[in-house]
Amino acid sequence: DLFKRIGGFTGEFDGAQDYDLMLRLAENTREIYRIPLVLYHWRAIETSTSIDHEQKPYAHEAGKQALQQSLQRVGITSEAVDTSINFHYRLVCRQQKKPSVSVLFFLDNQRGVDGDRTEWLRGKTRYENCSITLLPDSFSAYQQQPDKTNLENSAKASLPCKAEIIQNAILNSSADYIALLAYGAEDLNPDWLDELVDSLQIDDNIGIVCGRVSYNDDDGRSYAVADTGDSSASYFVSFLSSASKHQNGLHNLQFVYGCDWQICLFARSVINELGGFDTKHFPNTMAMVDLSYRAADTGIKTLYTPYAIVSYDTISSIVNETDESMREEKRQFQIKHKSRLNSFEPYYNLGQLSGNGITEKQFYIWLSGSSEQRMA
Secondary structure (H helix, E strand, O other), X not given: OHHHHOOOOOOOOOOOHHHHHHHHHHHHOXXXXXXXXXXXXXXXXXXXXXXXXXXXXHHHHHHHHHHHHHHHHHOOOEEEEEOOOOOOEEEEEOOOOXXXXXXXXXXXXXXXXXXXXXXXXXXXXXXXXXXXXXXXXXXXXXXXXXXXXXXXXXXXXXXXXXXXXXXXXXXXXXXXXXXXEOOOEEEEOOOHHHHHHHHHXXXXXXXXXXXXXXXXXXXXXXXXXXXOOOOOHHHHHHHHXXXXXXXXXXXXXXXXXXXXXXXXXXXXXXXXXXXXXXXXXXXXXXXXXXXXXXXXXXXXXXXXXXXXXXXXXXXXXXXXXXXXXXXXXXXXXXXXXXXXXXXXXXXXXXXXXXXXXXXXXHHHHHHHOOOOOOOO
C-alpha cells in the first residue's frame, strides 16, 4: 500500500532508483525496522559500484539529484554536494545566519592557563562571531593556590567539577550556541566551527552537533563492536559516543545518540529545555553523553558531521581521570538510562555482535551492568 501510495519507482533516477525509492518511503513513514541478520547475498563483478566507486558516474549524479529533491520535499534548505567518495553526499546549509558562539576550551594539565592557546585557537577558527573562553582543569587550578597545598583531599572534593565549570561558563555567556573542545587538541580544520554551526541549522529538530576526532591522522581505536572485556568507565563513554559512528562510517553524516565533549556544539535552548548538566550524578565523565541521551528522549536530535575535525597527538591525551568517581558515574548512568541501554540506540546494528563471538545477552549485560532480562 505504501509503495503504491508514493507512486512506486519513478524512472527519473536511473542508476539510483532504489535510493530514490527509499528516500520517498522514509518521508512517508517512521515505521522502519532493521532486521539484524544477513538475508541475501549477491555476486559482485569488477563493474559493480560496490567494488569500484568510480563505476557508473551517472548513478552517483542521479543519487545526488534524488537526495536534493527529497530535501526540498521535507523542507530542508540545504544543498546536496559531492564529497571525495562517490555515492556519499554532503549537505551544505544555504542559510546565511551566523549566530553568536561561545567556544569553551578545556586546557590540558601540562599547558595550564596559557594565553597563547587563545591566539592559537583563534588562528584555527575562521568563524568570526565567536568568543573563546579557556577553562582550566579544576584540580590544576587548585594546585596553583599555595594556601591549599596541605589540604589536597578535602580541597579537591570541594572544587567545582568539570560539568559545573562548563555550566557556569554557559551562564556567564549570552551566546546563542555553545561549542566545547576537550583537552589536548593539537589541530583543527579552519572551518570546523562553520561546519558545526551550519549543521545545527539544517533541521529545527537538531539541537546538538558533534565533529570528527583524529589521532595523528588515524581514527584511533574502533568502537564498532563492543569490547565486553573492558569494563572501564572511559571505554564505556567512548563506546556510547562512538559505536554507531564507527559502525556506519566516520566519513558519513549521520544521526547519533551519544555525544562526548571532545568537539561538539549545542544550542543554548537545549540547555534551557533540559535544565543543564546533571552535575550531581555526572560531574565529570558522563555529563555530556547524559545530556545527549536526555535530549534524545525529548525528541532533540544529535547530528554527527565528519567535516569538523579536531586532531590529537595520542588517545591518552584526553584521558585524565581514573579514580572511583568515574566508575560511580558509569553506574549511575546505567541506572538512569536503563531503558535506553536495554534497547540500545536505533542507529547501531546488533548483527555484528554474533560475527565477533558476542551474544546479545553478553552485550546487554555488559552495556547495562545488569544480568536481568533486557526489555523488549
